[in-house]
Amino acid sequence: MKNKLTAKQHATHNTIVTVGKIKIGGLTPTIIAGPCSVESEEQLLKTAVGVAEAGAHLLRGGAFKPRTSPYSFQGLGEDGLKLLVKAREKTGLTIVTEIVSEKYIPLFEKYEVDVYQVGARNCQNYDLLKALGKVKKPVLLKRGMGTKLEEFLLSAEYLVHHGNPNVIMCERGITTFENYTRNTLDLNTVAALKQLTHLPIIVDPSHGTGIRSLVTPLARASIAAGADGLIIEVHQKPEEALCDGQQSLNLAEFSELVDQVNKISHAVKK
Numbered sequence: 001m002k003n004k005l006t007a008k009q010h011a012t013h014n015t016i017v018t019v020g021k022i023k024i025g026g027l028t029p030t031i032i033a034g035p036c037s038v039e040s041e042e043q044l045l046k047t048a049v050g051v052a053e054a055g056a057h058l059l060r061g062g063a064f065k066p067r068t069s070p071y072s073f074q075g076l077g078e079d080g081l082k083l084l085v086k087a088r089e090k091t092g093l094t095i096v097t098e099i100v101s102e103k104y105i106p107l108f109e110k111y112e113v114d115v116y117q118v119g120a121r122n123c124q125n126y127d128l129l130k131a132l133g134k135v136k137k138p139v140l141l142k143r144g145m146g147t148k149l150e151e152f153l154l155s156a157e158y159l160v161h162h163g164n165p166n167v168i169m170c171e172r173g174i175t176t177f178e179n180y181t182r183n184t185l186d187l188n189t190v191a192a193l194k195q196l197t198h199l200p201i202i203v204d205p206s207h208g209t210g211i212r213s214l215v216t217p218l219a220r221a222s223i224a225a226g227a228d229g230l231i232i233e234v235h236q237k238p239e240e241a242l243c244d245g246q247q248s249l250n251l252a253e254f255s256e257l258v259d260q261v262n263k264i265s266h267a268v269k270k
Contacts, residue, residue, distance in 0.1 A: 003153045003197070005160040006167070011198035017138050017166045019114055020094045022057045024138075024168055025200030029265045030229030031258055032096055032140075032202070034060040036244035037073060038080035046236045048087040050251035055258040058115065059084070059093040060231055064100045065243060066121050073242040081111040088114075096140060096231070102131035113137065120144050120172055120207075123155050133162020140168045140231075142204070145175045149189055149196075156199060169193060169201045170231060171222075173208035182210020182247065185218050190225045201226075206233040206247045215249055216257045223261045224268055232257065 004010060017024040024030045033056040038044050048059050063080025065073065076083070084095045094114035099105070100122065108116060115138045122128055123144035132139050139159055143152045152169065159167050171190055173183025185208030193201045203222035205215045219230050235241045235248040249257065 002150070003157040006153055006156050006197045006199055008196055008198050014198045015165065015200060017168050017200055019058060019138055022094065024202070025228045027269065029223055029227070029261060030058070030202065031056045032058040032060050032229065032231040033234045033254060035235045035241065036233050036248065037062040037065050037075050037242060038083050039242050041083055041086065043236060044083050044087050045090060047234055048091045048093060050236060051234050051254060052091040052093050054251065054255035056093065058096050059087055059091065060096045061087070062098050064098060064104065066100050066119060078107060081107065081113070085111050102128050105131060105135060115140050118142060123147050124151065126158055129155060129158035130162050133159045133164045135164060138166035138168060139164060140170055142170045142172050143174070143189070145183065149192060153197060156197070167199050169197070169199050170204055171201065171208070172204035181214065183208055185209060187221060187225045190222060190227050194226045200228040202229040202231055203227045204231045206244070210247045212238065212247055212249060215247065216253065216260065219257055219261055220264050223264045230261065
C-alpha cells in the first residue's frame with residue numbers, strides 16, 4: 001500500500017472524528033440518517049425530528065444532487081442548505097451534505113455545514129479532494145462504484161496529505177455483474193479497512209442494496225463486521241420521495257433498525 005498517512009501501522013491510535021458532541025470511531029456506532037435529498041421544509045423537518053427521536057446522531061440530506069440523468073431532480077441548491085440549517089436548529093442534529101464541486105466550499109462555509117460528504121462519483125476527483133484537504137471540517141468520503149480498495153485508501157490519503165485529518169471512510173457498494181441489487185455491498189472492505197487504516201469506516205446499506213427490505217439486514221451485518229457507524233436514507237413518506245424512495249426506510253422501520261444495530265454492537269463488543 002502506498003498510503004503513508006492513513007495506514008494503521010503509522011498511527012499510535014485509531015482516529016476519532018469529532019462532530020459536535022458526537023465521536024465517530026468510538027465505542028458506540030454512529031448513526032447518520034435522513035432523506036436522500038432535501039425536497040421541502042415540511043418533508044425535511046418531519047424526517048429530521050423523526051430520526052432524532054429514533055436515535056440518529058447526525059442528519060443527512062442532499063442539497064446538491066449529482067444524478068445520472070439530467071432530467072432527474074437535482075436538489076434545491078442553496079435553498080436546501082438553508083433548510084438543513086433550520087433542521088439543525090430544530091433538532092440539534094449536526095448536518096451532513098454532499099459537496100459536488102470545490103466552487104461550493106464558500107457556500108458550505110457560509111451555512112456552517114458540519115460534515116462535507118464526497119459522493120461516490122467524486123471519490124477520485126483529486127482537485128476536489130485537494131481543496132477539501134484545506135477545509136478543517138470533517139469529510140465523509142464515499143467509495144466509488146468501481147474504486148478498488150487501494151484507490152479508496154489513496155483518495156483518503158489526498159485529504160490527509162493536504163491537511164485534513166478528519167476523514168470518515170464510507171463503503172456504499174460497488175458495481176458487479178449482479179443486477180438484482182442496485183450495488184453489491186462489499187463488507188470485505190469493512191473488515192479489511194479496520195486492519196489497514198486508523199480512519200473510521202461507516203457503511204451505507206441504502207445505496208449498497210437499493211432495496212428497502214435489505215437495508216436493515218445489511219446494516220446489522222455491517223456493525224457485526226466492525227463498522228463504526230451507518231448512513232441510512234430515511235423519508236417520512238418513501239413512496240412520495242423525489243429521489244431513492246425505493247431504498248429509503250420510513251420512520252418506524254428506521255427506529256427498529258437503530259434498536260437492532262445497537263443490540264448487535266453491544267453483543268459484538270461484550
